[in-house]
Structure formats: C-alpha cells, structure tokens
Amino acid sequence: MTEPMGRRERKKAATRQKIADTAMRLFLDRGYDAVGIRDVAAEADVAVTTVFSHFASKEALVFERDDDFEQRLTRAVTDQPLIPALRQEIRAMVRHCTADSAAPVWHMIDGSPALRQYEESMRLRHAEALAAAIAAGPGPDRTTTACRTIARFVVDAYALAREAADPDAAVDETFLMIEAAWEAARPERATLGSGAA
Amino acid sequence: MTEPMGRRERKKAATRQKIADTAMRLFLDRGYDAVGIRDVAAEADVAVTTVFSHFASKEALVFERDDDFEQRLTRAVTDQPLIPALRQEIRAMVRHCTADSAAPVWHMIDGSPALRQYEESMRLRHAEALAAAIAAGPGPDRTTTACRTIARFVVDAYALAREAADPDAAVDETFLMIEAAWEAARPERATLGSGAA
DNA sequence: ACCGTAGCACTAACGGTTACGGTTTTGGAA
DNA sequence: TTCCAAAACCGTAACCGTTAGTGCTACGGT
Numbered sequence: 001m002t003e004p005m006g007r008r009e010r011k012k013a014a015t016r017q018k019i020a021d022t023a024m025r026l027f028l029d030r031g032y033d034a035v036g037i038r039d040v041a042a043e044a045d046v047a048v049t050t051v052f053s054h055f056a057s058k059e060a061l062v063f064e065r066d067d068d069f070e071q072r073l074t075r076a077v078t079d080q081p082l083i084p085a086l087r088q089e090i091r092a093m094v095r096h097c098t099a100d101s102a103a104p105v106w107h108m109i110d111g112s113p114a115l116r117q118y119e120e121s122m123r124l125r126h127a128e129a130l131a132a133a134i135a136a137g138p139g140p141d142r143t144t145t146a147c148r149t150i151a152r153f154v155v156d157a158y159a160l161a162r163e164a165a166d167p168d169a170a171v172d173e174t175f176l177m178i179e180a181a182w183e184a185a186r187p188e189r190a191t192l193g194s195g196a197a
Numbered sequence: 198m199t200e201p202m203g204r205r206e207r208k209k210a211a212t213r214q215k216i217a218d219t220a221m222r223l224f225l226d227r228g229y230d231a232v233g234i235r236d237v238a239a240e241a242d243v244a245v246t247t248v249f250s251h252f253a254s255k256e257a258l259v260f261e262r263d264d265d266f267e268q269r270l271t272r273a274v275t276d277q278p279l280i281p282a283l284r285q286e287i288r289a290m291v292r293h294c295t296a297d298s299a300a301p302v303w304h305m306i307d308g309s310p311a312l313r314q315y316e317e318s319m320r321l322r323h324a325e326a327l328a329a330a331i332a333a334g335p336g337p338d339r340t341t342t343a344c345r346t347i348a349r350f351v352v353d354a355y356a357l358a359r360e361a362a363d364p365d366a367a368v369d370e371t372f373l374m375i376e377a378a379w380e381a382a383r384p385e386r387a388t389l390g391s392g393a394a
Numbered sequence: 395a396c397c398g399t400a401g402c403a404c405t406a407a408c409g410g411t412t413a414c415g416g417t418t419t420t421g422g423a424a
Numbered sequence: 425t426t427c428c429a430a431a432a433c434c435g436t437a438a439c440c441g442t443t444a445g446t447g448c449t450a451c452g453g454t
Contacts, residue, residue, distance in 0.1 A: 184377035
C-alpha cells in the first residue's frame with residue numbers, strides 16, 4: 001500500500017502535513033474565523049498559493065482526512081448483509097468523532113457556519129459514492145433511486161447521531177428505520193415476498 | 198394574512214423585489230458567475246450595502262422565495278395521515294421546479310457549485326423546521342430522533358426526485374421507503390403491533 | 395549529464411462581504 | 425403642524441478567500 005516514496009513525494013507530503021498541522025493548531029488556538037489563510041501560510045512558512053495547491057479551500061484544512069470517511073463507507077458495502085454492515089461502520093465513525101479527544105475540533109466546527117456547510121456537502125459527496133458502491137455491490141438489485149435514497153439515509157444517520165444526546169442509541173433507532181426502508185425497496189414483491197434472486 | 202402595509206414597508210418590499218428581479222434577469226442573461234454584486238446593485242440603482250441589507254448573500258438572490266418551501270412543508274403536517282400528506286406536497290414542489298418554465302433557473306443552479314451548496318444547506322434548515330413541526334403536530338408521539346430522521350428523509354426525497362429521470366416515479370418510490378421507515382419508528386411495538394394510541 | 399516537470403514563491407488582482415459615517419425618508423408623538 | 429427617533433439607504437474603503445500569471449529550483453527518469 002505505502003510504496004517507497006521518492007524524495008519529491010515525501011517532501012510534498014511533508015509540506016501538506018505541515019500546513020494542515022499548523023492550520024489546525026492556529027484554528028484551535030485563536031478560533032477559526034480569527035485565523036486568515038495568510039496567517040496559516042506565514043506560520044507554516046509557505047506561500048499562500050502553496051496552501052491552495054494542497055487544499056481546495058480554507059475549510060478543507062479542517063477536514064483533511066475526509067477521504068477515509070468515504071472509503072470506509074464504500075468498503076463496508078462488500079460485507080453482507082448490507083444494512084447491518086453499514087450500521088456498524090456508522091457507529092464506529094460516530095464513536096470516533098464524539099470521543100473526548102475530538103471534542104475541541106467538533107466544537108470549533110459547530111461554531112462556524114462555513115464549516116458546517118462544508119461538512120454537509122462533503123457528506124453529500126460521500127452519499128453519492130456510497131450509492132454507486134451499493135449499486136455495483138454484491139447485494140440484490142435495486143433501482144438507482146433506491147440506492148441513492150438509502151445512501152442518503154445512511155449519511156443522514158451519521159449526521160443526526162453526531163448531534164444526538166445518546167449517539168449510539170440514535171444510530172440504532174435510525175437504522176431500524178433504514179432497514180425497514182431498504183426492505184420496502186425490494187422490487188415489486190410487496191411486503192412479504194421471499195428474496196428469490 | 199397580508200395586512201395593509203404602510204408606505205415604508207411597501208417601499209422596502211418594492212426595493213427588495215426590484216433587486217431580486219434585476220439580479221435574476223442579469224443572472225439568466227449573462228450567467229451567474231459573470232454577474233457581480235456590484236453589477237446587480239448598479240442595474241437595480243441601489244447601493245451594494247442595500248443589496249446585502251435585503252439578502253444575506255449572493256446565492257440568496259436566487260432562492261428568494263425559499264420561505265414558501267418551508268411553510269408549505271410545515272403546514273402539510275397538520276393534514277393526516279402524515280406521510281401521504283407530505284408525499285403530495287413534495288410531489289407538487291417537484292412538479293413546480295421541474296416545469297419547463299423553471300428550466301433555465303434550475304439549469305443555472307445545477308451549473309454553479311456555490312448555488313448547489315447553498316440549496317443543500319437550505320434544505321437542511323427546512324428539514325429542521327419540518328422535524329419541529331412533526332414533533333409538535335397532531336400525529337402519534339415519536340422520538341425526537343425519529344422526527345428529525347423522517348424530516349431528513351422527506352427533504353432527501355425532494356432532492357433526489359428533482360434530479361431523477363422520472364421525478365414523479367422517484368417521489369413515489371422514495372415515499373414507499375419513507376412510509377416503511379416511519380412505521381418502523383413506532384415506539385416499541387416491534388413489527389406487527391396494532392397502533393393503539 | 396541533461397531535460398522535463400512538479401513543487402513552490404511572489405505579486406497583484408478579483409469578487410463577495412462588512413464596517414463606517416453620513417443622508418434621506420417615514421411614522422408617530424407632542 | 426411640527427418635530428424626533430428610527431429605519432432605510434448611500435458611498436467609500438477595506439478585509440479576506442481565492443486565482444492568475446510568472447518564474448525559479450530541485451528532483452526523477454533517460
């Protein structure tokens with residue numbers, strides 16, 4: 001997986017990491033809004049343009065590792081049955097980001113409309129990727145609409161659980177609803193059909 | 198509903214409308230990105246600051262009437278049974294914005310990431326309002342989480358149907374799933390309980 | 395050893411947004 | 425009617441995220 005990177009790639013990765021770390025440190029220190037891109041660039045000792053060559057926007061500095069999120073979701077699709085596999089994955093993610101160690105970061109995110117909005121559209125991207133994975137996955141065939149719908153529901157579950165008083169319970173409750181929705185999406189077999197593939 | 202407005206309020210509303218109309222005309226004419234706020238202000242013959250005193254952002258100029266959307270959703274909650282009432286409302290909304298006359302506007306929206314993102318966070322606001330309305334509405338009691346979940350599902354249905362090849366069919370299909378999810382959220386009666394209130 | 399190019403720097407600008415201070419308009423009270 | 429406080433609006437200048445343009449340097453493949 002991690003091939004021997006050349007010096008160039010290593011330097012690039014180091015620069016990227018240095019920028020991300022510096023940014024996060026400044027954000028947590030002084031507040032997201034109080035830190036400008038020029039501050040981050042200066043503190044990380046790079047040019048402003050370099051920051052934007054590594055990160056598409058200021059908000060992306062905060063969600064540096066969002067690729068992981070998407071990959072964990074899409075990989076969970078290969079496990080069966082589908083919905084319980086997704087439930088477990090969502091539960092793990094929610095646990096991860098409601099952990100005490102992550103509290104300051106999420107407090108910052110909740111306090112910034114820009115960051116919240118960015119996270120939303122991130123989730124939508126993930127939902128699209130998940131829908132594609134489900135449609136291509138090993139499970140029984142469903143319509144495109146059903147796949148996209150269930151994918152949205154799953155990322156909704158994450159978003160809602162993150163804000164709930166009892167995240168674990170919220171995941172369970174929402175996934176009961178998702179399971180029912182997924183069953184209802186079986187093609188044409190009404191409510192009691194046996195799943196003959 | 199529409200109380201007799203004084204001159205001041207009428208003038209204010211007129212200014213707001215003039216700005217919105219001018220903006221939409223310019224946007225459709227030259228493209229959203231090619232029109233600056235300063236252009237809109239000049240064409241509407243107002244100051245830039247006046248534009249922002251009426252609209253919170255450039256994107257808000259495009260979604261001028263989003264209050265309607267929210268109110269239609271929350272009002273539909275008083276009708277029973279809940280899910281079919283919401284389905285009808287969503288269907289009407291989808292029809293409205295997939296009509297030929299609205300095509301240019303939605304084409305513009307689809308072509309601008311900023312507008313798409315703005316619409317997403319708008320929908321989330323609507324979902325929250327809907328969740329509150331459902332929780333306070335006349336239907337049987339459900340958990341807060343169940344209400345928020347269903348509200349998200351409903352606005353998801355709108356978003357997905359708007360992009361589907363056959364919007365009406367997509368609404369129906371998604372609402373079959375939503376209905377099942379809502380049934381599954383009944384408190385503690387497992388899968389076959391009779392709904393004794 | 396050499397060349398193509400990836401990575402980075404620097405400056406200047408663009409465009410949405412806001413702060414600020416001043417002017418006009420309006421509704422209502424004296 | 426007269427007058428006042430608030431509301432609406434104006435104009436300018438600035439802030440900040442983001443991008444274009446240009447060039448330099450160090451690295452990797454040949």
